[in-house]
Amino acid sequence: xxxxxxxxxxxxxxxxxxxxxxxxxxxxxxxxxxxxxxxxxxxxxxxxxxxxxxxxxxxxxxxxxxxxxxxxxxxxxxxxxxxxxxxxxxxxxxxxxxxxxxxxxxxxxxxxxxxxxxxxxxxxxxxxxxxxxxxxxxxxxxxxxxxxxxxxxxxxxxxxxxxxxxxxxxxxxxxxxxxxxxxxxxxxxxxxxxxxxxxxxxxxxxxxxxxxxxxxxxxxxxxxxxxxxxxxxxxxxxxxxxxxxxxxxxxxxxxxxxxxxxxxxxxxxxxxxxxxxxxxxxxxxxxxxxxxxxxxxxxxxxxxxxxxxxxxxxxxxxxxxxxxxxxxxxxxxxxxxxxxxxxxxxxxxxxxxxxxxxxxxxxxxxxxxxxxxxxxxxxxxxxxxxxxxxxxx
Amino acid sequence: xxxxxxxxxxxxxxxxxxxxxxxxxxxxxxxxxxxxxxxxxxxxxxxxxxxxxxxxxxxxxxxxxxxxxxxxxxxxxxxxxxxxxxxxxxxxxxxxxxxxxxxxxxxxxxxxxxxxxxxxxxxxxxxxxxxxxxxxxxxxxxxxxxxxxxxxxxxxxxxxxxxxxxxxxxxxxxxxxxxxxxxxxxxxxxxxxxxxxxxxxxxxxxxxxxxxxxxxxxxxxxxxxxxxxxxxxxxxxxxxxxxxxxxxxxxxxxxxxxxxxxxxxxxxxxxxxxxxxxxxxxxxxxxxxxxxxxxxxxxxxxxxxxxxxxxxxxxxxxxxxxxxxxxxxxxxxxxxxxxxxxxxxxxxxxxxxxxxxxxxxxxxxxxx
Numbered sequence: 001x002x003x004x005x006x007x008x009x010x011x012x013x014x015x016x017x018x019x020x021x022x023x024x025x026x027x028x029x030x031x032x033x034x035x036x037x038x039x040x041x042x043x044x045x046x047x048x049x050x051x052x053x054x055x056x057x058x059x060x061x062x063x064x065x066x067x068x069x070x071x072x073x074x075x076x077x078x079x080x081x082x083x084x085x086x087x088x089x090x091x092x093x094x095x096x097x098x099x100x101x102x103x104x105x106x107x108x109x110x111x112x113x114x115x116x117x118x119x120x121x122x123x124x125x126x127x128x129x130x131x132x133x134x135x136x137x138x139x140x141x142x143x144x145x146x147x148x149x150x151x152x153x154x155x156x157x158x159x160x161x162x163x164x165x166x167x168x169x170x171x172x173x174x175x176x177x178x179x180x181x182x183x184x185x186x187x188x189x190x191x192x193x194x195x196x197x198x199x200x201x202x203x204x205x206x207x208x209x210x211x212x213x214x215x216x217x218x219x220x221x222x223x224x225x226x227x228x229x230x231x232x233x234x235x236x237x238x239x240x241x242x243x244x245x246x247x248x249x250x251x252x253x254x255x256x257x258x259x260x261x262x263x264x265x266x267x268x269x270x271x272x273x274x275x276x277x278x279x280x281x282x283x284x285x286x287x288x289x290x291x292x293x294x295x296x297x298x299x300x301x302x303x304x305x306x307x308x309x310x311x312x313x314x315x316x317x318x319x320x321x322x323x324x325x326x327x328x329x330x331x332x333x334x335x336x337x338x339x340x341x342x343x344x345x346x347x348x349x350x351x352x353x354x355x356x357x358x359x360x361x362x363x364x365x366x367x368x369x370x371x372x373x374x375x376x377x378x379x380x381x382x383x384x385x386x387x388x389x390x391x392x393x
Numbered sequence: 394x395x396x397x398x399x400x401x402x403x404x405x406x407x408x409x410x411x412x413x414x415x416x417x418x419x420x421x422x423x424x425x426x427x428x429x430x431x432x433x434x435x436x437x438x439x440x441x442x443x444x445x446x447x448x449x450x451x452x453x454x455x456x457x458x459x460x461x462x463x464x465x466x467x468x469x470x471x472x473x474x475x476x477x478x479x480x481x482x483x484x485x486x487x488x489x490x491x492x493x494x495x496x497x498x499x500x501x502x503x504x505x506x507x508x509x510x511x512x513x514x515x516x517x518x519x520x521x522x523x524x525x526x527x528x529x530x531x532x533x534x535x536x537x538x539x540x541x542x543x544x545x546x547x548x549x550x551x552x553x554x555x556x557x558x559x560x561x562x563x564x565x566x567x568x569x570x571x572x573x574x575x576x577x578x579x580x581x582x583x584x585x586x587x588x589x590x591x592x593x594x595x596x597x598x599x600x601x602x603x604x605x606x607x608x609x610x611x612x613x614x615x616x617x618x619x620x621x622x623x624x625x626x627x628x629x630x631x632x633x634x635x636x637x638x639x640x641x642x643x644x645x646x647x648x649x650x651x652x653x654x655x656x657x658x659x660x661x662x663x664x665x666x667x668x669x670x671x672x673x674x675x676x677x678x679x680x681x682x683x684x685x686x687x688x689x690x691x692x693x694x695x696x697x698x699x700x701x702x703x704x705x706x707x708x709x710x711x712x713x714x715x716x717x718x719x720x721x722x723x724x725x726x727x728x729x730x731x732x733x734x735x736x737x738x739x740x741x742x743x744x745x746x747x748x749x750x751x752x753x754x755x756x757x758x759x760x761x
Binding site for chain 1: 448450451452453454477478479480519520523525527528530531532534535617619622623624625626628629630632633634636637644647648705750751752753756757760761
């Protein structure tokens with residue numbers, strides 16, 4: 001009997017050992033199966049919109065110009081505020097006057113490296129993103145004809161569009177090209193992490209290096225936040241709960257329903273959906289419900305609050321959220337449990353580990369990038385009074 | 394009242410009149426009409442509330458009533474209409490009184506179907522109200538009052554289709570009251586004016602029918618309002634509009650091409666033509682012409698007396714009239730007799746509506 005008990009003990013120990021070994025091997029495999037964190041490298045540039053200095057200069061003006069929008073009030077820079085991390089500091093983005101947006105504004109910094117833009121990846125390029133944002137009813141609410149007409153009545157723009165694009169009159173699509181070119185200059189490639197990765201081992205502290213190990217191992221962050229951008233640019237449901245703004249803000253309730261309606265879903269879904277279906281809108285495939293594109297971790301130090309709807313106030317909360325297995329402090333999680341990522345599990349991080357992870361996350365950001373706001377050119381009448389008087393009827 | 398009774402095709406107007414003049418209809422009819430009428434009254438009430446609601450514009454800053462102000466005969470008292478913020482309009486806001494009796498709308502006559510289409514254009518055009526109607530309907534659902542009003546009007550829940558039924562119904566209720574001309578109570582001076590109007594002055598060549606308009610485009614050589622081109626905020630709306638309407642030389646235009654946006658004649662002979670406006674209620678709708686260049690009726694008459702303006706495509710009917718000062722005065726007196734003795738719109742001037750959104754509690758459990 002005693003011998004049998006001993007045997008049991010041996011079997012149990014062996015099994016545990018085996019499991020542990022498997023776990024370690026798996027973790028290593030996990031780290032190696034994902035693209036490693038790496039320096040950002042050169043900013044990609046589309047063949048049909050090469051960056052030039054003049055184009056960037058024009059794009060900078062346009063980025064700050066509310067006349068590319070419905071009522072002249074809402075520029076790109078209205079929601080992507082340079083002084084505030086090139087995004088909007090509220091949970092949900094500012095939105096066009098009379099509305100509030102329904103998602104958190106993302107930072108422009110390093111946006112040039114994404115191959116798809118917006119939380120659901122609905123734009124294929126920065127050029128397309130600029131156009132969609134300027135025209136969306138709860139964003140810029142602009143229309144092509146009036147925006148193009150406005151550009152034509154600003155002599156400085158006429159001159160610059162002609163120089164840069166060779167157009168007799170400014171074309172609205174070239175405005176998006178110029179803005180995208182400007183955005184391709186808004187990059188940060190010299191963070192502590194980048195310096196560390198290219199060989200400066202002193203660029204990260206011991207604590208941060210420990211955090212990096214957790215990032216790539218126990219905490220599993222690398223599974224989605226990988227590669228140079230620290231984003232797999234893929235879509236996941238990590239458990240973010242529906243926006244709390246929808247419970248307290250009538251304008252947010254309006255926008256939520258509007259988006260459901262405008263993005264074209266069936267009546268049943270329109271009536272009953274109470275959470276952002278995310279990438280589902282692009283595919284209409286139920287497996288995509290509640291999934292959002294992994295955001296880059298670069299520059300995040302300045303872009304609180306976090307997640308597609310800003311439900312997490314700071315990076316500490318983000319870490320705790322993942323440590324709890326995709327639950328907020330009050331226990332809320334995704335309204336689409338069926339699609340919640342299998343990768344998201346309670347992590348069992350110690351207080352110290354969380355601190356190390358937090359310190360490491362800070363290594364993804366360098367100095368704050370700000371910019372001097374440009375002085376915008378003024379409208380001028382196209383014709384003089386005399387020219388008008390002389391025109392024959 | 395004569396005007397209203399003639400407009401039989403406008404069911405709502407007629408029904409409303411019938412309710413008011415219930416003595417005119419038999420007891421049997423009253424029942425069935427009454428049932429319809431309650432809904433129609435509710436429809437008009439809904440349209441009225443919508444008309445004054447700024448949230449029907451993209452940035453929630455202007456209502457229909459901002460450019461079509463009741464106290465100014467449902468027009469704006471500036472030569473050119475204010476339009477949507479960020480730009481300004483390039484034409485004079487026409488009166489909405491009797492607009493339901495027209496068969497084509499806008500100074501260029503570009504819509505000739507119904508008020509439903511006119512309302513759509515007004516709400517969605519970027520230089521007018523710049524509204525995405527999908528957003529509009531969700532705004533209305535969030536109002537504490539609209540869901541009930543839509544329901545009472547038989548429209549179900551607030552919808553963009555419903556708005557486009559209710560606003561026309563409200564417009565149909567904006568009709569002229571009886572005026573001196575209708576009741577044949579013209580002053581001696583106005584009677585002389587009437588004779589001139591239908592005779593020597595030739596006004597009735599274009600200003601005829603119940604609304605005193607043939608609803609056709611004519612070139613009378615109205616002087617250009619240069620603000621359209623000198624104010625970049627107006628010019629941009631003008632450019633966007635002409636671009637949208639497919640006028641190919643829109644960037645070099647120095648004149649409002651009017652009905653050309655519809656007919657696109659290659660020789661340009663259709664340029665600077667504008668639809669004859671109604672003369673009803675014009676006492677309250679100054680300034681005049683498609684671009685508001687004339688402040689008073691005296692100026693208008695003096696303009697026609699000189700044979701209109703200069704234009705290579707001037708309508709052949711426009712010739713110097715050689716009216717004496719006295720004749721001109723009587724013509725003005727006649728024109729004024731075509732307006733209601735009191736401003737039709739007065740009843741709306743004091744209208745104060747409260748607009749707010751309400752929070753849907755327990756939103757997660759509610760059906761959208």
